[in-house]
Amino acid sequence: MNQLNPWLLLALAIATEVIATSSLKLSAGFTRPLPSVLVVLGYVASFWLLSQVLLKLDLAVVYAIWCGVGMAVVAAIGVLLFGESLPPLRIAGLLAIMIGTVLLSLSGKGH
Numbered sequence: 725m726n727q728l729n730p731w732l733l734l735a736l737a738i739a740t741e742v743i744a745t746s747s748l749k750l751s752a753g754f755t756r757p758l759p760s761v762l763v764v765l766g767y768v769a770s771f772w773l774l775s776q777v778l779l780k781l782d783l784a785v786v787y788a789i790w791c792g793v794g795m796a797v798v799a800a801i802g803v804l805l806f807g808e809s810l811p812p813l814r815i816a817g818l819l820a821i822m823i824g825t826v827l828l829s830l831s832g833k834g835h
Contacts, residue, residue: 728778737773740766740789742797749806785829792825 744766750759777786794817802808 730777734777737770741770788825788828
């Protein structure tokens with residue numbers, strides 16, 4: 725696993741976290757078995773992948789990207805699949821998170 729590109733592993737960590745979080749909504753308070761299993765497996769996979777990424781990349785950058793991209797994608801899934809609203813204040817919050825994520829990512833190592 726150490727041979728794989730850490731950015732690819734980060735993308736997989738984000739994808740599994742998004743699947744787990746979306747499944748959490750579908751689990752209906754852990755009363756539905758399949759979504760409940762996806763929650764647990766998704767979070768375990770995501771954290772394991774994240775731990776592998778952290779062997780190569782800085783914590784601040786990795787966590788900012790993991791959280792920022794995850795939140796944006798989950799917000800989009802909420803709107804597209806679950807009919808949730810996206811009022812202007814929520815959009816502004818997501819934009820602020822994305823801007824912060826980009827700034828942390830651009831800061832690079834040792835700057």
